[in-house]
Amino acid sequence: MMASTRSLLRTKSLISNLPRFSSNYKCLDVSVNNDNNITTVTLKRPPVNSLNLDLLSEISDVLTDLKKSKSPGMILTSSSDKVFTAGLDIMEMHKPDPERFKQFWYALQDVWMKLYGSPFPTAAAINGHAPAGGCLLAMCCEYRVMVQNFNIGLNETQLGIVAPIWFIKTMLNTISIRDTELALTTGRLFKTDEALAVGLIDEMATDKADALKKANAFFERFEMIPPIARAYTKDSLRGSDIEDLKKNREKDIQTTLSLITQPKVQQGLEFYLALLKNKKESAA
Numbered sequence: 541m542m543a544s545t546r547s548l549l550r551t552k553s554l555i556s557n558l559p560r561f562s563s564n565y566k567c568l569d570v571s572v573n574n575d576n577n578i579t580t581v582t583l584k585r586p587p588v589n590s591l592n593l594d595l596l597s598e599i600s601d602v603l604t605d606l607k608k609s610k611s612p613g614m615i616l617t618s619s620s621d622k623v624f625t626a627g628l629d630i631m632e633m634h635k636p637d638p639e640r641f642k643q644f645w646y647a648l649q650d651v652w653m654k655l656y657g658s659p660f661p662t663a664a665a666i667n668g669h670a671p672a673g674g675c676l677l678a679m680c681c682e683y684r685v686m687v688q689n690f691n692i693g694l695n696e697t698q699l700g701i702v703a704p705i706w707f708i709k710t711m712l713n714t715i716s717i718r719d720t721e722l723a724l725t726t727g728r729l730f731k732t733d734e735a736l737a738v739g740l741i742d743e744m745a746t747d748k749a750d751a752l753k754k755a756n757a758f759f760e761r762f763e764m765i766p767p768i769a770r771a772y773t774k775d776s777l778r779g780s781d782i783e784d785l786k787k788n789r790e791k792d793i794q795t796t797l798s799l800i801t802q803p804k805v806q807q808g809l810e811f812y813l814a815l816l817k818n819k820k821e822s823a824a
């Protein structure tokens with residue numbers, strides 16, 4: 541097939557499948573790049589994009605829209621200039637209302653299953669700190685570009701909590717077993733250059749624009765790859781992790797709720813929240 545015909549066919553199929561996004565998102569900006577039809581989803585929940593039920597529900601909805609519209613790819617980034625996302629909203633875990641906590645955890649599971657298992661390619665332009673749940677979202681993407689001088693990692697043990705098994709499997713899909721064990725048991729946050737050295741990210745960037753440019757370039761690798769072959773291959777690698785959670789979804793919610801409501805765990809969260817607040821007071 542002539543290159544020009546191929547590009548015309550590609551453009552036609554993209555136009556007919558252009559995603560239609562709800563303009564009602566409160567915590568997200570969603571935009572499609574006219575040059576390559578890649579969608580950029582920008583987390584926008586100040587001050588630190590902490591993942592509460594509302595934000596998770598919106599991310600889940602946008603992922604559904606992207607899948608339905610057969611999007612050629614998605615970049616996840618942040619509107620903040622120093623935080624990608626601060627991870628799960630600690631207020632959803634501190635003295636939780638059980639019914640609300642179940643909805644919250646269900647939404648998190650949904651986002652993980654949809655993002656980790658998306659048929660379309662995904663990249664994270666990590667333009668700020670990405671602790672815990674922030675690191676999880678970044679690791680769910682297939683490619684990570686991170687701006688220098690920020691931190692990323694699963695630091696749950698520092699808060700006296702435990703990263704669920706599906707968080708751990710996501711890290712095991714990204715870095716070695718040895719590095720995962722050391723990182724998780726110590727709750728290590730990696731600086732950007734350390735993350736690159738261990739393979740937790742794929743490229744460093746000087747700033748957000750550079751990160752977006754490099755993330756966009758990632759999708760060029762798939763221009764000549766049939767999407768179905770790509771999607772099946774990804775599913776062969778990640779699908780069994782997702783099936784495991786699907787089978788154990790209710791149990792995972794119940795176990796997490798019973799652990800998170802233990803007095804010792806609640807005390808740990810209170811202590812951590814106080815540290816966050818004190819940090820601000822001692823800086824003032």
Ligand SMILES: CCCCC/C=C\C/C=C/C/C=C/C(=O)SCCNC(=O)CCNC(=O)[C@H](O)C(C)(C)COP(=O)(O)OP(=O)(O)OC[C@H]1O[C@@H](n2cnc3c(N)ncnc32)[C@H](O)[C@@H]1OP(=O)(O)O
Nearest residue numbers: 588590626627628629630631669671672673701702799816
């Ligand atoms: C023993 C068995 C237990 C089993 C439990 C089982 C399962 C539970 C599993 C859960 C997995 C958990 C995953 C998570 O994601 S937990 C969240 C982890 N996140 C963090 O540790 C990050 C904390 N935040 C920071 O380090 C910093 O805020 C920052 C991201 C580096 C940004 O720093 P910056 O200086 O820019 O901002 P501030 O620190 O001043 O923060 C501004 C403001 O936001 C509040 N805040 C920060 N992070 C969170 C958060 N994650 N949730 C809610 N609120 C947050 C902070 O307190 C400030 O509030 P203020 O009112 O003072 O303005």
